[in-house]
Amino acid sequence: MQWTGGRLGGRDVTDAAVAVAVALLIGYAIVDPPGPSSPWSAWSAWPVAAVLSLPIAVRRRRPRAMLAVACAAGAGVTVAGAVAAGAIWLTFVPTVLVLYLVAATASIAWSAAALAVCLSVAVTAILIFYAQVFPGLALAGAPSEMPAAWPIEIGTIGVLLTVAWALGTAVRWKRDTTARLVRHLADAAVIDERRRIARELHDVIGHSMSLIAVKATVANHVADSRPQEVRAALAVIEQTSRSTLTEIHRVLDLLRSDGDPRQDPVPAPGMADLPELAAHARSAGVEVELAVREEAALPAAVAMSVYRIVQQALTNVVTHAGPTRCAVTVDVDGREAVIEVVDDGSRHGRPPRPGHGGHGPNGGHGLIGMRERTKMYGGTFDAGPRPEGGFRVSARLPYAPDGTAA
Structure with missing residues (x-):
């Protein structure tokens, strides 16, 4: 009892x-x-x-x-x-x-x-x-x-x-x-999310390494007036960047399932794409107030993680609480990116559908993905119902200037 x-x-x-x-x-x-x-x-x-x-x-x-x-x-x-x-x-x-x-x-x-x-x-x-x-x-008076x-x-x-x-x-x-x-489903969701993160990191790193290779190649061809050691250094940079890019493709291709289609490279989403996310949520009936304070430019990998966390949080609001009001705040100060997504709950008074925050300590697959992205940078993640109603998602991503975890 x-x-x-x-x-x-x-x-x-x-x-x-x-x-x-x-x-x-x-x-x-x-x-x-x-x-x-x-x-x-x-x-x-x-x-x-x-x-x-x-x-x-x-x-x-x-x-x-x-x-x-x-x-x-x-x-x-x-x-x-x-x-x-x-x-x-x-x-x-x-x-x-x-x-x-x-x-x-x-x-x-x-x-x-x-x-x-x-x-x-x-x-x-x-x-x-x-x-x-x-x-x-004593025998019963009537037949048993x-x-x-x-x-x-x-x-x-x-x-x-x-x-x-x-x-x-x-x-x-x-x-x-x-x-x-x-x-098993929770473990599979974590593995799938990590595979998707690896693909996205492949796009970012692959794009950066491609630029390095191109610039190194150009420098190598126009360096006739430079000392020979400069030419040799540029040749090493070119060779190293090309071999590193090949190795990244080889290792990350192992993360793809056999049936996964090959996708053409696309620009990685980032901070500039947040207004478009808010516009999509507004078209679904959610009143989104977006506030972005960016004192320093985010590295591409961190910006993509911020974008994906906000994207999943808004997706949860649209799916499980809309129509409602939602406030999205992103604060970048050069050392960490702080994300907060707060909604007021359903206006119709109905309880959130199963999955808005999930059940148990790990929550639904969306929360698992956001938690995994935050964990990559050694940050903190919190999600749960608010006492006054609605739901709150908060993430803090500390990072170094080169985009790695702080």
């Missing part, structure tokens, strides 16, 4: 309601049994039923302990003769319900052992009841509604316990499989 702010959760209320229903069923069966009546007083049926059903209400707090309590209580009242002959299986219904939760949360080995123990205890208690208690009970026979009781309880264990085990297997799938 989980307490939140001093209040019971929805599952706790459901368990309490089920416990009350089972207690009423057990109490009614003891008061008006299908077979011979219990030698105990009629009023004792309700305290007995309450004790038997209590583990259901608190099973989520200590599932294993409550399973032991439920099984021991069922066996105890059975051996004591405070149960309904012909319907002893009702006494072990709380054990069945708690065993389901144990099987859904514990390991298969532990839950299977618990099933074996509970079944053994129930069988032993029923055999003792029919051997020592049942012969001394249910035959009072130990094989029927044991068979019913055995089926119920086995089915509860099987269902709980299936739920646990499905939950574990889903968790593994989620982790």
Whole structure:
């Protein structure tokens, strides 16, 4: 059972309601049994039923302990003769319900052992009841509604316990499989994002190295009036830049999947393209206020990362919160780029769709990509709902003058 702010959760209320229903069923069966009546007083049926059903209400707090309590209580009242002959299986219904939760949360080995123990205890208690208690009970005045026979009781309880264990085990297997799938998808998203980052870095570095190669080649051809060492140095620069460019192409081509199409080189997006991003978001119904303060020119790689973070943040706003109002602030001071994207939430009052920020610590794939880009520069990234409503994304990218991480 989980307490939140001093209040019971929805599952706790459901368990309490089920416990009350089972207690009423057990109490009614003891008061008006299908077979011979219990030698105990009629009023004792309700305290007995309450004790038997209590583990259901608190099973989520200590599932294993409550399973032991439920099984021991069922066996105890059975051996004591405070149960309904012909319907002893009702006494072990709380054990069945708690065993389901144990099987859904514990390991298969532990839950299977618990099933074996509970079944053994129930069988032993029923055999003792029919051997020592049942012969001394007064015969019912009317024909029995249910035959009072130990094989029927044991068979019913055995089926119920086995089915509860099987269902709980299936739920646990499905939950574990889903968790593994989620982790796999998150890892795949990180790998895909890193591959895309590598391609974009390929464009930036490839473009820069191409310029170096061209300038070095020109310098090499017009350097007749220069000393010979200058010509030799330019020749080394030309050769080094060309071999480096070839190596970059070779290594980064390994990051491409076999089915990825080859794309023609395109200019890398940067700070100058941010107004176009804002215009696209406005056309989708988001009122974007863009504020850019750039005291120093950003290196191409950093500018592209800033562009991609703002692009993904605006995409999330359009997809999950629009139409709404959004403020985008980019502050560049020569040492770091600080990005903040804040939206006011949906104007229609509907909650954000799944994916606006995602679930869990990593969030959706968009947040994973932004976090990975920030991590490249050793920066900090934060994203989450705002107390006053809406969502906030903040990233800080420290960098060196050459565009590498600071």
